[in-house]
Amino acid sequence: MKRFIIRRLGYAALSLILLSFTIFFFVRVTGDPTVLLLEPGASRADMEALRQQLGLDRPVLVQYWTFLSQIVRGDFGQSFYYRTPVLELYFSRLPSSLALAVVAMTFSLVIGIPSGILAAVRLNGWWDSAGKVFALLGLSVPSFLVGLLLILFFSVYLGWLPSSGSGTVWHVLMPAFALGWYFAAAHMRLTRSSMLEVLGSEYVKLARLKGLPEALVIGKHAFKNALIPVLTLAGINLVLMVNVAVIVETVFAWPGVGRLLFEGISFRDFPVVQATVLIGGAMIVVVNLLVDLLYAVIDPRIRYGR
Amino acid sequence: MDASAPSPAQTSRALSLTLAWRFAAFQTARLPLVPISIILLFALAAIFADVIAPHDAQVGSLSARFRPPAWVQGGSSEFLFGTDHLGRDVLSRLIYGARVSMVVGFTAVIVAGVLGTTLGILSGYLGGWVDQLIMRVTDTWLALPALTFAIFLAAVVGPSEMNIVIILAAVYWTRYARVIRGEVLSLKERDFVRLAIVAGCSKRTIMRKQILPNVVNSAIVLATLMLGVVIVTEASLSFLGVGVPPPKPAWGLMLADGKKGLMAGYWWLTVLPGACIMLLVLAANLLGDWLRVKFDPQLRQL
Numbered sequence: 001m002k003r004f005i006i007r008r009l010g011y012a013a014l015s016l017i018l019l020s021f022t023i024f025f026f027v028r029v030t031g032d033p034t035v036l037l038l039e040p041g042a043s044r045a046d047m048e049a050l051r052q053q054l055g056l057d058r059p060v061l062v063q064y065w066t067f068l069s070q071i072v073r074g075d076f077g078q079s080f081y082y083r084t085p086v087l088e089l090y091f092s093r094l095p096s097s098l099a100l101a102v103v104a105m106t107f108s109l110v111i112g113i114p115s116g117i118l119a120a121v122r123l124n125g126w127w128d129s130a131g132k133v134f135a136l137l138g139l140s141v142p143s144f145l146v147g148l149l150l151i152l153f154f155s156v157y158l159g160w161l162p163s164s165g166s167g168t169v170w171h172v173l174m175p176a177f178a179l180g181w182y183f184a185a186a187h188m189r190l191t192r193s194s195m196l197e198v199l200g201s202e203y204v205k206l207a208r209l210k211g212l213p214e215a216l217v218i219g220k221h222a223f224k225n226a227l228i229p230v231l232t233l234a235g236i237n238l239v240l241m242v243n244v245a246v247i248v249e250t251v252f253a254w255p256g257v258g259r260l261l262f263e264g265i266s267f268r269d270f271p272v273v274q275a276t277v278l279i280g281g282a283m284i285v286v287v288n289l290l291v292d293l294l295y296a297v298i299d300p301r302i303r304y305g306r
Numbered sequence: 307m308d309a310s311a312p313s314p315a316q317t318s319r320a321l322s323l324t325l326a327w328r329f330a331a332f333q334t335a336r337l338p339l340v341p342i343s344i345i346l347l348f349a350l351a352a353i354f355a356d357v358i359a360p361h362d363a364q365v366g367s368l369s370a371r372f373r374p375p376a377w378v379q380g381g382s383s384e385f386l387f388g389t390d391h392l393g394r395d396v397l398s399r400l401i402y403g404a405r406v407s408m409v410v411g412f413t414a415v416i417v418a419g420v421l422g423t424t425l426g427i428l429s430g431y432l433g434g435w436v437d438q439l440i441m442r443v444t445d446t447w448l449a450l451p452a453l454t455f456a457i458f459l460a461a462v463v464g465p466s467e468m469n470i471v472i473i474l475a476a477v478y479w480t481r482y483a484r485v486i487r488g489e490v491l492s493l494k495e496r497d498f499v500r501l502a503i504v505a506g507c508s509k510r511t512i513m514r515k516q517i518l519p520n521v522v523n524s525a526i527v528l529a530t531l532m533l534g535v536v537i538v539t540e541a542s543l544s545f546l547g548v549g550v551p552p553p554k555p556a557w558g559l560m561l562a563d564g565k566k567g568l569m570a571g572y573w574w575l576t577v578l579p580g581a582c583i584m585l586l587v588l589a590a591n592l593l594g595d596w597l598r599v600k601f602d603p604q605l606r607q608l
Binding site for chain 2: 137148156240264284
């Protein structure tokens with residue numbers, strides 16, 4: 001167990017280092033980083049000062065070390081536009097993103113799990129076919145298109161919901177649905193296959209042989225176990241939702257982390273872009289690590305495997 | 307996800323069943339005529355855009371702004387799909403937009419495919435530190451959300467059609483590398499590869515003559531499945547203003563423009579480009595599913 005944890009921690013640390021190196025590498029390799037890191041219209045003296053500070057005349061590895069130690073200290077630089085430390089800015093937007101992600105997750109589970117169960121129980125029936133179409137649409141219709149069509153229908157024609165902004169419960173509904181759309185399809189697909197797997201297992205056969213009513217077999221015996229992989233995926237997806245919402249947040253002017261990234265691009269506020277991508281990537285690496293460790297605790301086979 | 311780290315058996319089995327189900331969903335059709343004809347239609351529109359587009363796609367007349375489509379009251383047959391906020395013909399822009407989507411989509415998928423397949427073969431066949439290096443980078447890049455990574459790269463290199471292709475290839479080669487490496491790992495244990503080693507072929511020759519022909523099918527299937535993803539990503543980047551630079555007509559750009567007129571009820575500026583993206587991506591996904599099932603007999607039995 002200890003060896004497994006250490007190895008897994010090592011992988012995660014390596015991933016984080018590679019991640020920071022990737023970001024560092026692309027910023028340096030594509031030209032003069034001072035153009036990216038200084039505000040447009042900065043004076044020649046400013047550029048020279050920054051060159052000194054970054055140590056662009058020093059070896060690349062030394063430069064990388066400087067960059068890395070800044071990040072570890074939580075110093076992502078100042079936002080050009082807001083004139084505040086980037087990290088502060090990021091954490092001020094995070095709650096909005098989380099709120100959106102939680103509602104979107106609720107949508108995706110409420111839609112995905114029941115429809116997945118129905119598709120598995122009525123295998124090859126009408127529900128299953130409907131599920132197939134839904135799974136394909138979920139993958140093929142991008143979330144921003146869903147968002148725009150929702151605005152068209154609920155804001156422009158019906159006038160029921162506000163088309164953008166935040167503040168009330170009504171504001172969160174459409175962006176959450178647009179964001180949850182893709183994930184609903186993913187959760188449905190996994191629920192279906194997970195249910196099928198469990199329904200074919202020995203203990204479900206036994207439950208049926210005992211003469212339990214079908215509703216009880218599915219609802220109590222099968223469903224609970226089928227839910228485990230779905231909830232794991234949902235946990236990973238919640239973190240993913242915070243980090244992929246940039247388009248949805250832009251469409252609905254939702255003040256989250258994604259919107260911050262978009263503002264970062266629009267205002268050529270490079271420290272913001274860099275920090276958002278780095279923190280997002282780090283979050284996902286950490287969640288993957290946690291899931292692996294959690295599984296190792298639950299399932300001893302994993303600890304000793306490979 | 308980190309595939310070299312152990313993953314729970316239950317989840318992975320469930321996941322492979324999920325894939326099988328998705329891919330097997332449309333196996334009944336002998337040839338997927340509908341997706342093929344949709345892709346062909348867009349391809350023809352892209353190739354012959356200069357001939358079939360009724361108007362200039364980049365210049366409009368300000369006296370003809372926000373004309374609705376022909377079948378709506380107030381529309382005229384001169385502008386079949388209406389006009390946008392600068393009085394440009396929507397139909398012509400959609401046709402030229404198909405060219406952008408197709409060119410960027412196909413090029414990016416091919417560049418990413420060549421890069422990913424090469425690295426996947428090298429990683430799988432050579433093993434050792436080459437494998438470790440390539441796979442660690444693959445894992446790390448896979449952990450970054452594709453769109454966020456693409457936005458970051460776009461912010462660094464600046465917008466142009468050429469750069470979009472490079473960005474998309476840089477983001478998506480990892481998907482090929484991961485799959486191809488897995489296949490190579492099992493291929494290199496097969497007898498014909500061992501025979502080639504005994505016969506004294508160099509590693510280079512084995513990779514080129516023995517391994518590559520056996521993974522090309524998978525690469526093509528992957529490429530078809532990636533086409534939809536790549537087109538959506540390009541549209542998303544253009545929508546955010548870091549993709550194809552205006553005034554070039556890209557569908558994502560048209561959606562961004564269309565959003566400005568959305569609240570005023572100019573629905574055709576959103577619905578029509580949206581429908582184009584949806585149709586093309588749907589068709590690419592269906593075709594990819596079909597190819598996948600065709601090339602993988604194991605899935606057909608499930």
